[in-house]
């Protein structure tokens with residue numbers, strides 16, 4: 341009997357640079373359950389210190405999937421950087437395979453202990469080969485972002501150009517927070533790939549994890565079934581931010597951080613301050629596009645736009661900060677009523693939301709579900725924002 345579950349397949353551990361020190365398995369598993377996520381990537385699975393933590397807190401219950409004490413499932417997952425500064429998302433069949441991968445990476449001279457997102461002196465094809473040798477799967481991470489992505493300006497113009505003779509092994513691409521399915525499908529060469537939407541979270545809180553996730557149909561709970569679901573495109577739904585809210589959506593000046601809408605980018609790519617204009621994800625995708633928006637390959641799932649509930653509550657109440665007492669109180673009440681954050685955002689009736697959290701919050705959730713918001717796009721490392729109407 342097949343099962344449908346919500347999965348966030350790209351995270352980081354507390355061993356990676358810039359990650360919350362509270363990023364440990366018990367905390368992550370607790371918040372995953374509140375969020376409504378069933379399956380999580382471990383992040384940084386090849387890091388020796390993190391593997392030790394994973395082995396302590398996870399029990400291998402199914403073939404290649406692991407269970408935390410509260411029942412949340414995990415799969416070994418990591419992100420690797422190649423010699424061209426391209427990030428690759430890697431999902432692995434077991435912690436043993438992750439350990440094996442770490443040893444193979446160390447043998448190439450890369451430092452696997454100091455940086456949990458190691459830089460390898462190999463190209464994408466070389467990394468794809470060692471990932472295949474340990475039984476894992478690989479694809480480009482946050483494929484269009486101006487930093488460290490495969491399709492960024494100055495890197496590659498196609499997935500094939502990066503993975504070369506190993507491209508047949510590559511069956512998925514991670515969209516990243518500043519792109520969605522509509523955008524990515526304007527590039528016809530990507531039609532054969534499964535799109536993954538993942539949070540790339542650096543903190544365990546419910547407004548970090550599951551900012552983006554996938555709803556997958558799996559034949560059973562196992563790594564082979566997960567792999568099969570990704571390769572066969574058994575994604576029922578991509579769920580994520582409105583790409584305009586992503587922090588690399590618009591182009592930006594690398595000196596004064598001014599944002600540029602596509603029509604406003606000067607031909608010489610010079611900002612009035614003298615700085616250079618760096619293409620945001622929207623512009624980069626537009627330059628690579630060979631199809632108009634709206635044409636999707638058969639079987640491409642819908643992309644549902646959501647955002648973290650705590651951010652929505654904070655906006656609704658006009659409160660700064662998602663960790664303020666008032667926001668946390670309303671968040672707890674709503675999640676108790678809806679059973680998980682995802683259930684509140686997607687399923688809980690507007691009447692119930694109004695009853696629990698008041699008319700204002702209900703109005704915003706409804707507007708968000710209907711897409712009735714005016715978005716002020718992000719770019720240059722700053723998230724976008726929105727207003728009603």
Ligand SMILES: [Zn+2]
Nearest residue numbers: 419427481488
């Ligand atoms: Zn990355």
Ligand SMILES: [Zn+2]
Nearest residue numbers: 593596611613
């Ligand atoms: Zn400037």
